[in-house]
Amino acid sequence: MELTPQEIELFRHNGFIKFPTQLSKDHVEALKAAALKDIAEAVEPVARQADRIIRISAVWQRGGIFQETITCDEILNPLESLLGPNIEFVLNRHNHVYLRDAGSTHSLELHRDVSHWSRTIATVLIYLEETNLENGCTRVVPGSHHLPAFAHLKDETLQQIAANQTIPLPMPAGGLLAIDSMIIHSAGINRTDRTRMSMTLGYHSADELASGDNAKKMLVRGTRPYRGNDEPRK
Ligand SMILES: O=C(O)CCC(=O)C(=O)O
Known part of the structure; x- marks a missing residue:
């Protein structure tokens, strides 16, 4: 499903859009099961916090349902409305699944994923749990x-100004949120005794000035x- 011109404009204006598509319940369950298996077996690369694995990285390289998800129509069709017909998946930014619990501190601080508008990425957040x-x-x-005034989010005053203007974006399991990675954002604190699992993926339009493959x-x-x-010219 493509995005409407209004949805494209909202993405450009606001910096985020909830995709009209979602992953099916079966897809979400299969993805969760694969992620939980890799966590249980500590398949590297992983990130730990207090000895618990809270992130599995390099999910593209894990193949299977991870690659199927990265290339699925539910993501690439609406993404094509934003990026055009030639789309690259970024291997060295995001490309991970987070299992956030009450003790997780990753990405709680407001941040941008990239530092300049001329090199932004379209990030798709996939929620594996509501x-x-x-x-x-x-x-x-x-x-x-x-x-541009928010370039240095290390500044406490800017953090405070940004914090006062955040809005929460509740999403269903299987929901897909696309953000312009220059948007100031963060994960919220998990105040429950349950997990909050999500996958983060970054995409670019193919660079028309880069020749050949990029590893x-x-x-x-x-x-x-x-x-x-x-x-x-040919
Ligand atoms: O999971 C989220 O809600 C945000 C993730 C995030 O900020 C990031 O991966 O940079």
Whole structure:
């Protein structure tokens, strides 16, 4: 399903859009089971906190249901409305599944995923469990991807200004949230005794000025047309 012109405009204006598509219940269950298996077997690379595994990384490289998810139509069809027909998956940013519990502190501070608008990415957050105000749904500052004044979020005053303007985005299990990764955002605190599992994926439109393959990116839809002016026009 494509995005409407209104949804595309809202994404550009606000910096986020809830995709009209969702992953099916079966898909979510299969993805969760694969992630929990890799966590139980401590398949590297993983990140730990207080000896618990709270993140599995390099999910593309794990293949199977992870790759199926990264390339599924529920994600790539609406993404094509934002990025155009040639889409690359970014291997070295995100590309992970988080299992957040009450003790997790990762990504709780407001941040941007990238540092400059000229190199932003479209990030898709996939919720494998319902997220709400209690278990720490994603929070965003709408429109903040446009604001150069927030470049240094280490500044306490800016953190406070941004914190006062965040809105929570509760999502259902299987829900898909796309953000412009320049938007100021964070995960919320999980105040429950349960987990809050989500997968984070980054995509670019294929770079028309890069020739050849890039080991850090996988072409997941379309082609990589080269349009540099250092080659004669065909
Ligand atoms: O899981 C979330 O709600 C946000 C994740 C996040 O901020 C990140 O991966 O950079």
